[in-house]
Amino acid sequence: MSHGRKPNAxxxxxxxxxxxxxxxxxxxxxxxxxxxxxxxxxxxxxxHADRVYRLAYRMxxxxxxxxxxxxxxxxxxxQRLDQFRGDAAFSTWMHRITTSVTLNEIRKKKRHAxxxxxxxxxxxxxxxxxxxxxxxxxxxxxxxxxxxxxxxxVVFLLHDLEGYKHEExxxxxxxxxxxxxxxxxxxxxxxxxxxxxxxxxxxxx
Amino acid sequence: xxxxxxxxxLKELGETYNxxxxxxxxxxxxGIRDALPGDTHASVTSIEAARxxxxxxxxxxxxxxxxxxxxxxxxxxxxxIGIGRVSVNPxxxxxxAASDGTLAAPAAPGELVPGAGRDNAFRxxxxxxxxxxxxxxxxxxxxxxxxxxxxxxxxxxRDLLMRTRLLMDSPAAEDxxxxxxxxxxxxxxxxxxxxxxxxxxxxxxxxxxxxxxxGMEEQEMLLRIRAVVPxxxxxxxx
Numbered sequence: 001m002s003h004g005r006k007p008n009a010x011x012x013x014x015x016x017x018x019x020x021x022x023x024x025x026x027x028x029x030x031x032x033x034x035x036x037x038x039x040x041x042x043x044x045x046x047x048h049a050d051r052v053y054r055l056a057y058r059m060x061x062x063x064x065x066x067x068x069x070x071x072x073x074x075x076x077x078x079q080r081l082d083q084f085r086g087d088a089a090f091s092t093w094m095h096r097i098t099t100s101v102t103l104n105e106i107r108k109k110k111r112h113a114x115x116x117x118x119x120x121x122x123x124x125x126x127x128x129x130x131x132x133x134x135x136x137x138x139x140x141x142x143x144x145x146x147x148x149x150x151x152x153x154v155v156f157l158l159h160d161l162e163g164y165k166h167e168e169x170x171x172x173x174x175x176x177x178x179x180x181x182x183x184x185x186x187x188x189x190x191x192x193x194x195x196x197x198x199x200x201x202x203x204x205x
Numbered sequence: 206x207x208x209x210x211x212x213x214x215l216k217e218l219g220e221t222y223n224x225x226x227x228x229x230x231x232x233x234x235x236g237i238r239d240a241l242p243g244d245t246h247a248s249v250t251s252i253e254a255a256r257x258x259x260x261x262x263x264x265x266x267x268x269x270x271x272x273x274x275x276x277x278x279x280x281x282x283x284x285x286i287g288i289g290r291v292s293v294n295p296x297x298x299x300x301x302a303a304s305d306g307t308l309a310a311p312a313a314p315g316e317l318v319p320g321a322g323r324d325n326a327f328r329x330x331x332x333x334x335x336x337x338x339x340x341x342x343x344x345x346x347x348x349x350x351x352x353x354x355x356x357x358x359x360x361x362x363r364d365l366l367m368r369t370r371l372l373m374d375s376p377a378a379e380d381x382x383x384x385x386x387x388x389x390x391x392x393x394x395x396x397x398x399x400x401x402x403x404x405x406x407x408x409x410x411x412x413x414x415x416x417x418x419x420g421m422e423e424q425e426m427l428l429r430i431r432a433v434v435p436x437x438x439x440x441x442x443x
Contacts, residue, residue, distance in 0.1 A: 038238075045237065050228045057225035067229060071236045078241060108416060141214055142222055161219045192211055 034081045056102045069102040096172040144194040152187035327377035339430045349418035362397035
């Protein structure tokens, strides 16, 4: 079950030549980037910025924090290019750094988005209502996700909302594939438990 | 709730939960580019600091300008006193001058060069400043290890931060090693000053202090300060 975009499917989304070059020979781009070639660094950034920012934003729900995490993730990755051995895809390696940096930033800055803020925004800027879900129910759904323990929430976001495979998640979080599956299962169970008091006729018109 | 309904609910989440806006590509790249050259310890903090550094105190609002000018005047006074002290200061040892009257080898960042009065004044001010900073950082490290937090650290850090920025804009920072050290010191002091400003941090004060102390360790701040400060140098009046 996944309801987000598939990872690694949008490298050339921006239509840039750099993105195309990276798809053809990302290894060469990485090699040049290691030498400090700014065009290569920019190429890597262009190819992965959307995905990295999206991932960071999904995790924190805060534009400023997502920007900072994205920047920090790229800076860290570019400084550690020598440590990228090419065993896994560059995107996996990059997303692993992004996950780590974003989690650290969330913990450090205590700016984890709250649903209360979303409520306030909802009052001032009525958001579109996809599929007829009641706004109040949506807030409760969001709160239920926010209320998940971090280790479950991250796996849930990566798998169910962002479409990563368990193998990729395991690589990103440095855990076993089985651990990733178990965490997802527990996340879903907790969500079910948290939502069971929502009456069925309250969920949909 | 049935699994089908949960499935539908999760589909909704996929569309609405922390849904990212358009990626601010250009703005983020500018920050990344600023943070990259030669800085192997860049972090989110350094990106923030680099962004702030672009707007120096004398380029900011009118109120800040006047404050900055007052601070600059005070700093000049301190430097003037420093110049007077340099002339009799034992830091200017004979080893910095060539015995045959030719140009001596380039001085280490914290060493004074005979005949370079103005530059020596700034170097002296920098050394004195680094000694004070070393005291603060040592206390931070000690507090972090002991699991306590002294609320006075924030005010001390703000004072040193102001002086650090003055020195960063002075000829003292033209020395690459000293300039880099001052920039890294600025980052640490920014964190310490912010730490002391936000009372809501008190419940997580120890954790924050640990993070700052860890950053200091990673950048080897104390070691680098001690490497720059000449042996035997001490605070005037201390």
